[in-house]
Each structure stands twice: as C-alpha cells, then as structure tokens.
Amino acid sequence: MHLTRDDYEISIICALPLEAEAVRALFDEVDSSTSNENNEGLTKAPEDTNVYTLGAIGRHRVVLVSMPGMGKISAAATAATLKQSFRKIKLTLLVGICGGVPGEEVQQIRLGDVVIGEQVIHYDFGRQQETGLETKDDRRGSLGGQTPEIRAFVNKLKSGKKSLQEKVFTYLTPILEKSSPVNINLRDNLYLPGYWHIHRDGKGCIGEPCEMNKHICQGARISSCEELKCDRSQIDIDSRRKPKPSIHFGPVASGDKIMRSATVRDEIARKEQVIAFDMEAAGAWDYLPCLLIKGVSDYADSHKNKNWQNYAALTAAVCVKAVLEQWVTTEKRSKEFQIQHNYTNHNCNFYNQGEANNYGTLNLTFSTGGKGP
Incomplete structure (x- = not known):
C-alpha cells in the first residue's frame, strides 16, 4: 500500500x-x-x-x-x-x-x-x-x-x-x-512528606552535608533508600x-x-x-x-x-x-472527490428579460475552501 x-x-x-x-x-x-x-x-x-x-x-x-x-x-x-x-x-x-x-x-x-x-x-x-x-x-x-x-x-x-x-x-x-x-x-x-531522603549520620555526604529540612547533598540524591537506610516506619x-x-x-x-x-x-x-x-x-x-x-x-x-x-x-x-481502539479516524476521500468538491462548476440557466424567450447560460465557478460537508 x-x-x-x-x-x-x-x-x-x-x-x-x-x-x-x-x-x-x-x-x-x-x-x-x-x-x-x-x-x-x-x-x-x-x-x-x-x-x-x-x-x-x-x-x-x-x-x-x-x-x-x-x-x-x-x-x-x-x-x-x-x-x-x-x-x-x-x-x-x-x-x-x-x-x-x-x-x-x-x-x-x-x-x-x-x-x-x-x-x-x-x-x-x-x-x-x-x-x-x-x-x-x-x-x-x-x-x-x-x-x-x-x-x-x-x-x-x-x-x-x-x-x-x-x-x-x-x-x-x-x-x-x-x-x-x-x-x-x-x-x-x-514516605511521609516531612521525611527527607538524606544521610542520617552525616557520613558519605558530597559537598555541603545533609541536614533535615535544610539541605540534601549530591551524594544522597544518587543513593537508594536502602543505601541511606531510610526509616521504613516513615512509610505511608x-x-x-x-x-x-x-x-x-x-x-x-x-x-x-x-x-x-x-x-x-x-x-x-x-x-x-x-x-x-x-x-x-x-x-x-x-x-x-x-x-x-x-x-x-x-x-x-x-x-x-x-x-x-x-x-x-x-x-x-x-x-x-x-x-x-476508541478513537475514530477521519474518513479518507478519493482525490477525484476532493477536486470535484473544492472547485465546482455550476451551469445556471437564466432568463434575459430584455429579449423574450432569450435564455442564456451563466457559468459560476467557486471554491468551498477545501472543507468537507
């Protein structure tokens, strides 16, 4: 295809x-x-x-x-x-x-x-x-x-x-x-919101040491809860x-x-x-x-x-x-249909009142802007 x-x-x-x-x-x-x-x-x-x-x-x-x-x-x-x-x-x-x-x-x-x-x-x-x-x-x-x-x-x-x-x-x-x-x-x-992920004993800190409610060092940020021995009693x-x-x-x-x-x-x-x-x-x-x-x-x-x-x-x-599975796709129309829809020629008969029984043909060409019905 x-x-x-x-x-x-x-x-x-x-x-x-x-x-x-x-x-x-x-x-x-x-x-x-x-x-x-x-x-x-x-x-x-x-x-x-x-x-x-x-x-x-x-x-x-x-x-x-x-x-x-x-x-x-x-x-x-x-x-x-x-x-x-x-x-x-x-x-x-x-x-x-x-x-x-x-x-x-x-x-x-x-x-x-x-x-x-x-x-x-x-x-x-x-x-x-x-x-x-x-x-x-x-x-x-x-x-x-x-x-x-x-x-x-x-x-x-x-x-x-x-x-x-x-x-x-x-x-x-x-x-x-x-x-x-x-x-x-x-x-x-x-964990409870107030329990931070920090070093509890001050050991292993990188840069400024960890302090509850103040600072978490870079080392703590890359350490697991098991490595930091986070208190499981603080788990919600x-x-x-x-x-x-x-x-x-x-x-x-x-x-x-x-x-x-x-x-x-x-x-x-x-x-x-x-x-x-x-x-x-x-x-x-x-x-x-x-x-x-x-x-x-x-x-x-x-x-x-x-x-x-x-x-x-x-x-x-x-x-x-x-x-x-629940989204409905847009109907695909043929190229020929789109051309016919976008540019439609209408031949309309009209009556010329200036001459009795004199009919002419008016050609109207217009675009619908390419949008579907």
Whole structure:
C-alpha cells in the first residue's frame, strides 16, 4: 500500500528512549523509513530534524517521534517541526512517565498507575522576585486548550473508565508473564512528606552535608533508600505492585524543573488541583492537539528513583493501545472527490428579460475552501 504523510493523523511524542521503546514494542506494523528517497510519500519536510518511526497500532497509522532531550523547549521544537511534515495530525499523545501526587484515600494514585491529563498547568510560569517565584494567575490560560474533539474524546474515556482499565490489564498481563526487565517484585514505598531522603549520620555526604529540612547533598540524591537506610516506619504506603493499574483523569502540572519535593508537590497540588507532574506537556500543548498519557514512576519527592520507570512506561504504552481502539479516524476521500468538491462548476440557466424567450447560460465557478460537508 502506497502511503503518504497525509495518511497519518495520530502522533506519539516520547521524551526518553525507554518510553519510545515501550510504545514501539506495541506497533502491529512498521512502515518504511521517512528518509527513503525512493518513496516520495514517506519523505519529510526539508526543515524537519525529527527522527520518526512510522507504523500502525491497530487500525491507525501512527507517527512515533523521540525527543532529543527532556523539557519544554525540546518538546516545543519537536512539536513545531512535526507539524511541518505531518499536516493532518488530529491527535498527539504525549506518552511516557511522570511523578504522581499520592492524593487521598478516595482516589489514591499509586506507582504504575496511568494518568490521562485533561488540562496542563504551566506551574513554573511567572516572575522571579527577591522573595521567590511569583507565579502568574493566568498560567492555566497560558496554554492552548484541547480541541472540542479531544475534550469530547476524554469524556468518552472517562465514562468508560472501568472497561478501559480492564482492557489495559488484558494487554498488560501477557507481557508481564514473559521474561522482562519489568517483571520483578517492585515495592511501592510512599514516605511521609516531612521525611527527607538524606544521610542520617552525616557520613558519605558530597559537598555541603545533609541536614533535615535544610539541605540534601549530591551524594544522597544518587543513593537508594536502602543505601541511606531510610526509616521504613516513615512509610505511608508499603506494598508490592498492584495487580491492576488504575487510570486517573485530571490536570497535570508541567515545567522544566524535576519535582523532588513532597512539600512543594503537595502545595502545588492543593492550589492547582493537579494529580501529576511532567516536563514536556507545556512545550507541546500549544502546537498540536494533545492528550497526555503517562505512567506514574515516582511520587515527585526526595526519594524519587528509577526503579519503576520501565513498568510505568509499559503501562502508559499499553493504555495508548487501549485508548486508540476508541478513537475514530477521519474518513479518507478519493482525490477525484476532493477536486470535484473544492472547485465546482455550476451551469445556471437564466432568463434575459430584455429579449423574450432569450435564455442564456451563466457559468459560476467557486471554491468551498477545501472543507468537507
């Protein structure tokens, strides 16, 4: 089948290689490279520096792009460049891992759960004053909103949340049963917000020594809880991986800072009602019609580590597969139909009152602007 760039209306953007790898593993089909000059339909725009993997997930043709780095600037550049090559994109999925806000007992977010972002809050947007960062009151409105189609789609997903979770579990189970780096006994440890990840005895510190409520040294930041002998009595949640990941809908805070503070996390969450933190959504949101789907790999606190990243990336990727099953593609019309629709010649008979029984022909040619009915 001969494909052109206009055959792709879904794009997936990932910031980390492990995120892209998880999505790529779920492709049902991989198309030819965009750099294949012998296939005019799969080239890319001259100014496009992105690297793509093209293929299919289910019935959808999908563009997967890996960002050159993390953060808003990289995400914005990737999104803006993607638009140059793939002009028919109607849905862009921002897929990967994020830091979760634990929340209350009613809707408690756990490691491995999936967050679907209904809105993105640019939480580090403001002015740096002598007293600290003065955030702008309109940072919710500083980012473009989702299209009506995507908002309606999110509502559809929310109404079928239970069946969506079951579908994710159905796809996840056989993957976890195979020998895999994510098929290990992960432990979900949520420490109390006031309990910092520091050296308790002052030994092993690099640079300025650790001090509770004041400073965490560089050595502690790269050490595990086991190495620092973090007190397990300070754990709020202590359990192995849940058998089924849950799906949560809500606003997501996005910024260039890596959130590693439970105190700041909870303060922003209370103020903005966000359920997760990410670093890319604020960059891509204004350029493409976006929907964020990310797996929770940590609690955005000082005990943050990489143990859950592979599993969280996998649950997000599996959720993408389940979500796309409910997305309806645009009807593809033939080239002949488009030409006939865009430029229509109408021959209209008219009566010339100046001469009895003298009929003429008036030729009206007009363009409908290329839009469908």
